[in-house]
Amino acid sequence: MHSHISVAIYERFPVIIIVLSTIAAFIFIPHILIQDPISQLPIIGIEHGNTEKRRQAFIATKLPDDILSFDEPVGESLSAKYTKLIFKNPIFPHTVKQNLTPALVRLNPRISQEVEEAITREIPPCKDWTKVNVNQKLLRIVAMVSGCVFIGPEISRSEAYIDAAINYTIELVVATNAVKKVRPILRSFPTWRLAEIKSLDRWVEEAYAFLNQWLRQGEMQRKGRWLMGNAKDFEVDTDEDMARIQLGISFASIHTTTLTATNALYSFAAWPEYIEPVRDEIRTVLAQHDGIFTTRAIQDMKKLDSFIKESARQFPASLDAYRYLCGATARNQFISVTQNVMTFGYGRHACPGRFFAANEIKMIVAKMLLRWDMKNIGEEGRCDSIYFGGQSFPDPTKELLLKKVQD
Numbered sequence: 001m002h003s004h005i006s007v008a009i010y011e012r013f014p015v016i017i018i019v020l021s022t023i024a025a026f027i028f029i030p031h032i033l034i035q036d037p038i039s040q041l042p043i044i045g046i047e048h049g050n051t052e053k054r055r056q057a058f059i060a061t062k063l064p065d066d067i068l069s070f071d072e073p074v075g076e077s078l079s080a081k082y083t084k085l086i087f088k089n090p091i092f093p094h095t096v097k098q099n100l101t102p103a104l105v106r107l108n109p110r111i112s113q114e115v116e117e118a119i120t121r122e123i124p125p126c127k128d129w130t131k132v133n134v135n136q137k138l139l140r141i142v143a144m145v146s147g148c149v150f151i152g153p154e155i156s157r158s159e160a161y162i163d164a165a166i167n168y169t170i171e172l173v174v175a176t177n178a179v180k181k182v183r184p185i186l187r188s189f190p191t192w193r194l195a196e197i198k199s200l201d202r203w204v205e206e207a208y209a210f211l212n213q214w215l216r217q218g219e220m221q222r223k224g225r226w227l228m229g230n231a232k233d234f235e236v237d238t239d240e241d242m243a244r245i246q247l248g249i250s251f252a253s254i255h256t257t258t259l260t261a262t263n264a265l266y267s268f269a270a271w272p273e274y275i276e277p278v279r280d281e282i283r284t285v286l287a288q289h290d291g292i293f294t295t296r297a298i299q300d301m302k303k304l305d306s307f308i309k310e311s312a313r314q315f316p317a318s319l320d321a322y323r324y325l326c327g328a329t330a331r332n333q334f335i336s337v338t339q340n341v342m343t344f345g346y347g348r349h350a351c352p353g354r355f356f357a358a359n360e361i362k363m364i365v366a367k368m369l370l371r372w373d374m375k376n377i378g379e380e381g382r383c384d385s386i387y388f389g390g391q392s393f394p395d396p397t398k399e400l401l402l403k404k405v406q407d
């Protein structure tokens, strides 16, 4: 099905560039709003003091969404009116906060199994040094693991789901750009004819198909899947809307998680001297937890946590891998949201999926380190990143060499 869809990621490099820039926009528009216009509000906040105090007073907690909107710039930048992206319905953040995050303690061992199986399915054994495009592999692994959590393994392992989950983001960005080329005044009239919008709609039909399959299997009733359970409370009435929300989850979670895991692997390949100490920590911690990735075990992998957080920093030309071990306070963890590190945003809308994402990334990277040594092909150091809007992204076309760890 959709053989054109499974074209290798590196063959779609121009599209990937567009996707990366849109993800950058999605992530950073809120911060642009935070920093620029509001720091211009002394007249209504002068009593609070300097810019920082006003920023705290107005942004960090107080301004309601109808004054400083998180959703509107996301919807506008992705031409939601035409791409039919569902961006205002809070069912997704609600489900992540109320259902997913509290269930992680129970689910982590199960998620770990899924990570293990996905890695085995996707990456060859690499008995000798073998070239692997880790970004491409991670996209599929992350899509399966996220899908397993949100819709169950029966569907999350199907090619139909994996294709839709990965490529919806790309199709959405292509459609958005096509809409933006049409003059605003003409948009509401001719847009329905745009090939890119039709193609996007086909993705939604795919999602609709696998959701129907899911419903027919009684999966929701059997496992009490959260989104379906919450649909009524959030007035998600049609299967098509549910399909769009499911794809929105893929948009928010799959590429972001993959990029972060890719960054960590590129850093290990560039600074292989960290592989053995971090691997050693992972082995020691797992030995203390019966070999199971429990929440506690994941938390105890502190060198790994610091390494991943450091690798997600903007300009990875140098690496202070244990920077965040210092003091080992809660504020230094990868999932911590502070004014100094905004990987997951800041304030009321800070990424609610970060607890799941961090666990997933740590499991993936840990399991890969336990299986393989990794290094760059030829060149020394960290490969160049791609820069957009002041952000850096790992080059998705790069291959690493992997080799099975000798027992």
Ligand code: HEM
Pocket (backbone or CB within 6 Å): 027, 030, 031, 070, 092, 093, 096, 252, 253, 254, 256, 257, 258, 260, 342, 343, 344, 345, 346, 347, 348, 349, 350, 351, 352, 353, 354, 356, 357
């Ligand atoms: C490493 C992976 C991820 C990164 C770097 C990331 C980053 C972000 C950022 C920067 C924001 C905007 C926050 C703000 O403006 O303050 C955000 C929002 C959001 N993220 Fe993530 N995210 C990741 C993974 C995930 C995952 C796995 C999920 C779901 C399972 C998720 C769900 C969401 C949701 C629902 C929002 C919107 C929050 C709201 O509307 O209040 N994210 N994310």
